[in-house]
Amino acid sequence: MTKIVIxxxxxxxxxxxESLEFILGKQQNxxxxxxxxxxxxxxxxxxxxIITKGDDVxxxxxxxxxxxxxEIMARLKNNPQIRLVCGVNLPFLIQLFNSLLSVGLDPAIGEAxxxxxxxxxxxxxLSRSKGESFDSF
Incomplete structure (x- = not known):
């Protein structure tokens, strides 16, 4: 099983x-x-x-x-079980965990x-393009 490390x-x-688990519930790994x-x-x-355990990470x-x-980039070459994505945000994590329910790790990363x-x-x-105004509260 793949371990996800933020x-x-x-x-x-x-x-x-904490935010991810608030939305999706407790996540294993x-x-x-x-x-x-x-x-x-x-x-x-x-x-x-983490890396020496040999699991996909x-x-x-x-x-x-x-x-x-x-630090992680320096370990990529000799550890094919490692994936590394930078710029993590909450939409990435939500999509990643939802995608992992139906596809493998690499496609899930792409979707995320x-x-x-x-x-x-x-x-x-966005509000200007739809003709809406926030000044009308």
């Missing part, structure tokens, strides 16, 4: 996990790692521990090119990435 700078990972906090002041050892990080993402991108909107522009 790992971010600070406590964003825990907030995303989901872990949140708030990097560089009191609980995880360094991440190299916890990453190695999807790491979802906050920022491409950030230290968290770079589309949801993540489509979930970002400039609502001011």
């Amino acid at each position: 790992i971010t700078h600070g406590y964003l990972a825990e907030g995303l996990k 989901l872990m949140a790692i708030p990097a560089y906090t009191k609980k995880y002041p360094e991440i190299k050892s916890v990453l190695d521990e 999807l790491f979802a990080t906050d920022v491409f090119g950030g230290s968290v993402n770079n 990435m589309k949801a993540a991108k489509n979930g970002i909107k400039n609502c001011r522009d």
Whole structure:
């Protein structure tokens, strides 16, 4: 079974996990790692521990090119069971877990990435295009 690990700078990972489970209920094989906090002041050892178990793992990080993402990128080449997606958001996670009910990991990642991108909107522009006004409250 695939393990999903949300790992971010600070406590964003825990907030995303809590929000996801508020919406979808408790999820098996989901872990949140708030990097560089009191609980995880360094991440190299916890990453190695997760990876050496040999399970398929999807790491979802906050920022491409950030230290968290770079630590995992350095491990990709020698660990084919690892997947890594950066820019994690709640629409990504919701779609990922819903898709995993019916498709494999790689197609689920693709569907989740589309949801993540489509979930970002400039609502001011949307309201203007429909002729609506927020000034009418």
